[in-house]
Amino acid sequence: MKYKSVFDIIGPIMIGPSSSHTAGAARIGKVARSLFRKQPKWVEIYFYGSFAETYKGHGTDVAIIGGILDFDTHDERIINSIEIAGDLGVDVSFSVEDDDTDHPNTVKVRMGDGDDELELVGISIGGGKIEIIELNGFKLKLSGNHPAILVEHHDKFGAIASVSNVLARYEINIGHMEVSRKEMGKKALMTIEVDQNIDDIILDKLEILPNIICVTKIVD
Numbered sequence: 001m002k003y004k005s006v007f008d009i010i011g012p013i014m015i016g017p018s019s020s021h022t023a024g025a026a027r028i029g030k031v032a033r034s035l036f037r038k039q040p041k042w043v044e045i046y047f048y049g050s051f052a053e054t055y056k057g058h059g060t061d062v063a064i065i066g067g068i069l070d071f072d073t074h075d076e077r078i079i080n081s082i083e084i085a086g087d088l089g090v091d092v093s094f095s096v097e098d099d100d101t102d103h104p105n106t107v108k109v110r111m112g113d114g115d116d117e118l119e120l121v122g123i124s125i126g127g128g129k130i131e132i133i134e135l136n137g138f139k140l141k142l143s144g145n146h147p148a149i150l151v152e153h154h155d156k157f158g159a160i161a162s163v164s165n166v167l168a169r170y171e172i173n174i175g176h177m178e179v180s181r182k183e184m185g186k187k188a189l190m191t192i193e194v195d196q197n198i199d200d201i202i203l204d205k206l207e208i209l210p211n212i213i214c215v216t217k218i219v220d
Contacts, residue, residue, distance in 0.1 A: 029067020
């Protein structure tokens with residue numbers, strides 16, 4: 001395996017004993033918060049595999065709640081994140097699941113605020129690196145290492161091309177793109193990782209395109 005830098009070997013700056021169980025969990029929580037775009041009123045966390053066995057001892061529980069509160073991996077408030085969430089009126093619950101998963105460090109996050117809900121499945125693959133593998137029932141592969149745009153749309157001819165054309169017009173380079181759909185002709189999800197952060201004006205241009213339902217960005 002090749003590493004880009006020494007930080008890929010020793011892992012990120014973080015609070016907690018494990019880059020996989022602490023920093024990775026915090027990053028999954030932070031991506032969930034970014035996608036939800038606001039502070040939730042309730043959060044349900046479901047741990048699988050190794051996460052389920054060691055989440056208390058390795059601080060996975062406080063790490064993922066810290067991420068949902070938008071704390072960075074090195075933020076000292078992570079240690080008290082569950083208490084802080086309670087003070088902010090966020091109802092938090094944890095469940096241990098025994099279902100088999102493809103990766104031992106797997107977590108499902110559900111959150112909502114009465115009006116909106118989000119469900120996300122993420123894995124921590126080591127060294128603080130993560131992948132989001134499911135969002136609201138859509139299968140995807142999102143690293144969280146790059147700025148990204150998630151475009152929910154109707155599965156209609158021309159939808160993907162129209163989004164690509166807007167990004168090309170603004171000279172946005174696509175590093176990785178994939179499309180997931182639950183059923184042909186119904187709703188679909190574009191996951192687009194790009195090389196630079198996206199201005200809101202570009203999101204506005206995307207949202208008014210035909211067949212586009214909503215557009216969310218994840219900032220690097």
